[in-house]
Amino acid sequence: MDLSMIFDDLPSVIELMIVTFTPKVFYSMLIVIALLLGLSVVFFITEKRKVLFLIGLNILVGITLVIIFFSPKVYERSYTEAYGHHVANDNEQGLKDLAADKDLIIGFASGIDRVDKGGVKARLMHEFNSYTSENDLKWSALLVDGELRKYDFTEADRSVAFAKEHGMRFRGHALIWGKGKLVQLTEEAAVADDPGAYILEEIRYHIKTVVGRYKGQVDSWDVVNEPMALMAPGFESNVFYDHMGIDYIKEALKAAHEADPDAKLFINGYVGADEEILYDLFVELIEEGIPIHGYGMQGHVMNGPMDIEKMTSFLKRISDLGLEVEITEMDVRLRAMEGYKSDDIYESQGIFYGEVIKACMEIENFRGVTFWGVNDERTWYDSVPPYKWQKPSDPLLFDSNWNRKPSYYHIYDVLMNI
């Protein structure tokens, strides 16, 4: 076996572990790995019985860890009583009404199948003024059997029509995404004489087709999603960047502008180790006259309370460039909020949500926030490891029964009082 392969990949394995596990889990895992390595040394220098004993011990430690870290927890829900008297109910103003005075966007993301139903639709119309397609407009989701240039627009058409019919703004998510599972593009680029030229042609075709189809109906497009590497400073290595460098971003923006000159064009991402590089990218785009209107910061809070100051100071810098800023994919994992300014974890989650929105409202060109889901019944966290084992993630403003959670009320209060 070629050990260099493991070591070549080591940074990305560690990166994945840090991103995936909460710090507590991550460090505990490191301790256990160290323990197991230590025990394995003993394994080699002792006689047979001790070896069996140590193997048994290792298995026991492993099972205990799995039980501790990968099993669901149950938290008391006191909020239905505690907030029962609050002003908000279905006959009162929704979040979108409070936001209207401030010309603010309060949005949700979901698949069209989930939202286009009586009860759900009514709830959403009561609270939100913006809709983002969670997956239906992604390049790979639009393709039939993954075949480039062969599109099925059924779900995408329904999504755009839903927003129009219900008077909501529509956010198109997302045109170009390195993690977008475009197998054919990757394979063909690998054998193309000029991979950069080949990819550029496909980018232009895709954007012209999709943006052109919805011309005048999409308020904002996430033209490029997640261009930066998550942990290491720099752009993410992907099929676009590897063959075109940052030209893929510039060309995508130009193509989108050409296809719909009135649509607002966003780069969507997160603040990672690369704040300066991302900032410099925006400066470069502006200086070169490339059409760019805003930056969407995702806002998935998965591993503990984010540094709100760091998050908002970056948005402020982008806003100071004259661009719009939004939080485009906000959700706060409940278990990440243990002990945050309250003994009641649902309250902790609400406090954090309120603080983020309040801080954002102080930024001049802040346009609003989109929540990544509609209620806690379904969230992407519940389908990806390790979060799917570490329930509840309960990251949204409403629980599965559509009860308003403290998160809802903390945001409500911020909107009322600003």
Ligand code: G3I
């Ligand atoms: O629709 C198919 C279904 O037909 C099939 O049977 C099933 C089998 O796995 O897969 C279904 O598609 C899944 C899709 O979600 C719809 O549920 C995909 O496998 C799954 O990969 C996809 O995950 C989405 C993920 O992006 C990758 O595209 C999540 O729903 C979506 O919430 C997530 O959203 C991303 C943003 O786009 C970018 N920022 C991070 C955010 C969270 O990861």
